[in-house]
Amino acid sequence: MRDGSGVGEIFRDRWPRLISVLVRDFGDLDLAEEAAQEAFLEAAARWGEDGQPRSPEAWLVTTARRKAIDRIRRNKLATEHLKTLADAAERLPATASIDEDGPTPELVDEQLVVLLGCCHPALSHEAQVALTLRIVGGLSTEQIARAFLVSPSTMGRRLSRAKSKIRSARIPFSAPDQSTLVTRIGAVRHVIYLIFSEGHASTVSTQLVRGDLCDEAVWLAELLAKLVPDEAEVRGLAALVLLIDARRASRVIDGAEVLLADQDRALWDRPVIERGLAHLGAAHAQRSLGPFQLQAAIASLHATAPTFEETDWSTIVGLYDALLRREPSSVVALNRAVAVSYATGAEAGLALVEALSEDEGMANYPYFHSTRAELLARSDRLPEAVNAFETAMGSCTNEAQMQHLKRRHRCLISCHHSEIPYSEMRETP
Amino acid sequence: MKYMLLCYTVPDEVPTPGTPEQAAEAEEWFAFTNAVAQAGALVNSDPLQGAETATTIRLRDGETTITDGPYLETKEVLGGYYVLDVDNIDVALEWAAKIPLVRYGSVEVRPLLDLPGS
Numbered sequence: 001m002r003d004g005s006g007v008g009e010i011f012r013d014r015w016p017r018l019i020s021v022l023v024r025d026f027g028d029l030d031l032a033e034e035a036a037q038e039a040f041l042e043a044a045a046r047w048g049e050d051g052q053p054r055s056p057e058a059w060l061v062t063t064a065r066r067k068a069i070d071r072i073r074r075n076k077l078a079t080e081h082l083k084t085l086a087d088a089a090e091r092l093p094a095t096a097s098i099d100e101d102g103p104t105p106e107l108v109d110e111q112l113v114v115l116l117g118c119c120h121p122a123l124s125h126e127a128q129v130a131l132t133l134r135i136v137g138g139l140s141t142e143q144i145a146r147a148f149l150v151s152p153s154t155m156g157r158r159l160s161r162a163k164s165k166i167r168s169a170r171i172p173f174s175a176p177d178q179s180t181l182v183t184r185i186g187a188v189r190h191v192i193y194l195i196f197s198e199g200h201a202s203t204v205s206t207q208l209v210r211g212d213l214c215d216e217a218v219w220l221a222e223l224l225a226k227l228v229p230d231e232a233e234v235r236g237l238a239a240l241v242l243l244i245d246a247r248r249a250s251r252v253i254d255g256a257e258v259l260l261a262d263q264d265r266a267l268w269d270r271p272v273i274e275r276g277l278a279h280l281g282a283a284h285a286q287r288s289l290g291p292f293q294l295q296a297a298i299a300s301l302h303a304t305a306p307t308f309e310e311t312d313w314s315t316i317v318g319l320y321d322a323l324l325r326r327e328p329s330s331v332v333a334l335n336r337a338v339a340v341s342y343a344t345g346a347e348a349g350l351a352l353v354e355a356l357s358e359d360e361g362m363a364n365y366p367y368f369h370s371t372r373a374e375l376l377a378r379s380d381r382l383p384e385a386v387n388a389f390e391t392a393m394g395s396c397t398n399e400a401q402m403q404h405l406k407r408r409h410r411c412l413i414s415c416h417h418s419e420i421p422y423s424e425m426r427e428t429p
Numbered sequence: 430m431k432y433m434l435l436c437y438t439v440p441d442e443v444p445t446p447g448t449p450e451q452a453a454e455a456e457e458w459f460a461f462t463n464a465v466a467q468a469g470a471l472v473n474s475d476p477l478q479g480a481e482t483a484t485t486i487r488l489r490d491g492e493t494t495i496t497d498g499p500y501l502e503t504k505e506v507l508g509g510y511y512v513l514d515v516d517n518i519d520v521a522l523e524w525a526a527k528i529p530l531v532r533y534g535s536v537e538v539r540p541l542l543d544l545p546g547s
Contacts, residue, residue, distance in 0.1 A: 122518055169540045170430045172517040
């Protein structure tokens with residue numbers, strides 16, 4: 001929504017709050033969504049002519065509540081369920097109480113409640129992601145469908161199945177017990193991280209980076225950090241997505257992926273890096289270390305290194321060690337091997353990579369084969385490196401990554417023919 | 430809202446009768462059932478005899494087949510159920526987490542279908 005009324009800017013900010021209030025009042029997600037949508041449409045039409053009301057938020061809440069009650073009345077003859085809703089609507093506080101100036105402070109918690117509800121563990125991860133983008137992010141079903149390359153009707157079904165489970169199994173949109181709150185916030189972090197991962201290195205798209213999803217994940221991560229500022233891992237997640245997303249402009253050039261070593265650091269978004277570092281600082285102040293903070297700390301060392309060569313590799317290796325102790329994973333071990341190869345030497349890194357070759361999932365993971373290929377090349381074992389690049393290309397599903405692999409493959413073949421040891425050559429892009 | 434808590438057990442992992450482990454678990458079951466009843470959440474509950482006592486019947490194309498054993502031969506078998514009447518799924522899940530067999534089996538939480546007029 002971009003227009004002269006200022007509704008576009010307000011939409012982003014107020015949508016989740018408005019939905020939260022409506023879900024709390026009416027207990028029905030569909031009704032809340034429809035009423036909020038109608039209220040924004042009316043705002044777009046009215047504010048353009050009459051100008052913005054004194055308190056846009058209160059105006060939106062009042063209008064949306066009226067729309068919701070209208071809808072209930074229109075459907076009143078339908079079912080018992082709606083009658084109950086109508087009764088609830090009649091019992092609402094008088095609108096006068098919310099027509100005061102400025103945002104109501106209690107609304108902040110309502111936003112968290114809606115986030116927690118969308119990420120309820122009784123819903124599948126797919127449903128949690130879709131609902132969070134729809135209900136909290138305010139994306140349309142079509143936009144979400146496009147982001148995940150499924151048809152709008154498939155996404156529509158996914159959303160309506162989720163909403164129907166919320167209704168029929170009575171998944172509450174209310175503050176959970178203090179005892180489960182920490183776990184439930186963990187589920188929200190996971191969903192935001194899933195959205196970011198898909199945006200950062202798309203598995204379904206020909207594009208490598210889905211900027212729309214990265215934007216959404218960054219916005220959600222910062223929203224969550226605002227809602228629970230004292231949760232160290234929430235801050236860690238915000239730091240992580242910001243620090244990685246700051247490199248976005250340098251990651252794909254002419255349709256080919258550019259690896260960290262060759263990225264133009266002048267293209268990195270400094271203000272975004274600063275925001276990430278601020279979250280990381282706030283996280284550390286909580287003195288409760290976790291995996292997101294460790295990953296963010298690694299990302300911060302990359303983000304602040306003046307050049308690739310000046311990166312603090314030995315500290316990065318130490319951070320990967322700490323991460324592995326908490327969450328053993330082959331992917332983390334692979335990244336650690338790369339850090340070791342720069343801290344100690346290519347052969348040391350290669351030995352660690354070879355040790356992972358039997359691990360589950362590595363055989364079909366293109367990054368495992370391309371990492372192995374690079375380390376073989378740096379160890380002057382070019383024929384094997386060429387073979388490893390070919391294996392990587394065989395399992396690669398992303399077009400930008402494929403372009404990069406093809407280019408490296410060609411480069412190594414020509415190096416091999418020139419008989420100059422690869423380790424003595426500088427790559428010319 | 431009413432939920433059925435379907436308790437799936439793993440016969441190999443159930444403590445052997447006569448052992449202190451079994452006595453301790455029996456105590457836990459008793460305490461759990463008491464607690465839901467006292468909270469006013471219990472509608473009813475029953476344990477089932479073992480899956481080896483199950484018989485399954487099907488009618489296909491007018492022909493009845495009766496077979497020995499449960500509907501599906503799986504590691505986890507239905508061992509009993511609770512029907513609870515609670516506010517929402519969070520409360521149902523909170524109770525379900527206290528059922529002793531969640532440690533080795535699993536509990537499926539399903540809302541009952543409210544038939545109109547019933």
